[in-house]
Amino acid sequence: MPNSSNYYLSEFRESAHQSRLAMLAEGRVDENTKLDGYFETDFQSAAASSNSVQSNSYTLRLRQAYATADKNDWGTYILGGQAWSLLTLFKDDMTPREEDIPLTIDAQYVPGFSWTRNPQFRVVQHFGDLYAAGLSLESPQTVIFSGPNPPVVPVTFNNPGGSGLNPTATYSTDVGPDIVAKVSADPGWGHFEIYGLGRAFRSRASFSNHTILGGGGGAGAVLPIVPKLLDFQADFLASNGIGRYGSAGLPDVTVKPTGVLAPIPEIQALVGLVGHPTPQLDLYAYGGVEAANSTPFTLNNVPFGYGNLLYNNSGCLHEGSSVCAANTSEIWQVTGGFWWDVHKGDFGRFRVGGQGSYTERRVFAGVGGGPNTNEGIFMGSLRYYPFAP
Numbered sequence: 001m002p003n004s005s006n007y008y009l010s011e012f013r014e015s016a017h018q019s020r021l022a023m024l025a026e027g028r029v030d031e032n033t034k035l036d037g038y039f040e041t042d043f044q045s046a047a048a049s050s051n052s053v054q055s056n057s058y059t060l061r062l063r064q065a066y067a068t069a070d071k072n073d074w075g076t077y078i079l080g081g082q083a084w085s086l087l088t089l090f091k092d093d094m095t096p097r098e099e100d101i102p103l104t105i106d107a108q109y110v111p112g113f114s115w116t117r118n119p120q121f122r123v124v125q126h127f128g129d130l131y132a133a134g135l136s137l138e139s140p141q142t143v144i145f146s147g148p149n150p151p152v153v154p155v156t157f158n159n160p161g162g163s164g165l166n167p168t169a170t171y172s173t174d175v176g177p178d179i180v181a182k183v184s185a186d187p188g189w190g191h192f193e194i195y196g197l198g199r200a201f202r203s204r205a206s207f208s209n210h211t212i213l214g215g216g217g218g219a220g221a222v223l224p225i226v227p228k229l230l231d232f233q234a235d236f237l238a239s240n241g242i243g244r245y246g247s248a249g250l251p252d253v254t255v256k257p258t259g260v261l262a263p264i265p266e267i268q269a270l271v272g273l274v275g276h277p278t279p280q281l282d283l284y285a286y287g288g289v290e291a292a293n294s295t296p297f298t299l300n301n302v303p304f305g306y307g308n309l310l311y312n313n314s315g316c317l318h319e320g321s322s323v324c325a326a327n328t329s330e331i332w333q334v335t336g337g338f339w340w341d342v343h344k345g346d347f348g349r350f351r352v353g354g355q356g357s358y359t360e361r362r363v364f365a366g367v368g369g370g371p372n373t374n375e376g377i378f379m380g381s382l383r384y385y386p387f388a389p
Contacts (some may be wrong), residue, residue, distance in 0.1 A: 112288025205259025214241025314368030
């Protein structure tokens, strides 16, 4: 916002933080049973910002670390460990390492992309080659907007990290796992999914526990518009308390004056086109949005909740002012880029990439109005995959 000096500054930065190490171990027990172990890490984190919200990003950042047992004769696989959430859109089936991740250089991907990487226990059952159904119990963490005014009663809904966690971050006191259920279909042209998410949010207020349910549902698809040349994808997730699962990081819940948590209604949506005009060149374009509804509460003319009209935005346009509540109502982005294989052969693959994006942030109106802001970014990347085919 214009009240920050950074609004008036540009920034140039070079980084090797996205350098990544991965290892896959496979064991074929018999013709029907396969065991896998997968480990993946990078350096895209810092000790002071590590947390358990979206990517469990502790330094050295653990991206994925899981084991799978695949029984072909049963049509069943079991996964345990840290992996992409089952909620994440897949390219086909629900096969691990076949998630349809945006091709962006930006490591936070695109607003509207629904995902986490977190510990989970997952079971997927196939019904022939056409359908599959999965259920995943995933590690919870709640993003809480507590507002500028404390509740009128004693309340606890999070705590600072202790041993093995980040002591400068806070951790919600969750009552149970996030539950993700998904059904997929691969009819021979395209990949289709429907999914649901169940969550529980807990606080302790007035010396008693209060658990509030949230979650949502959505659908996604990947369509080969021109086979091997142009793919289209779209997915969305909507309902209450789903902010954690969006790249923009909107809050899941807010706090009532009574200390009880209130889920925030939200929607996440993404569309994308990926083209392959030549075997060496990939082009992509995405558009995504994450939007929240206001969830305000007022007691004796004192504002609480999220997006309250009584919150003060009067300093948002004045550099140096700290009077800028600026509760985000919507973040949208359009972005596009390319990846070019300069070399691909026996010595691996060397790629050059570029990405440009435009992002706009809108805030709820309050005292002094509801100013918006925007940002343009260009990124370039050089990557070498020494063992890539």
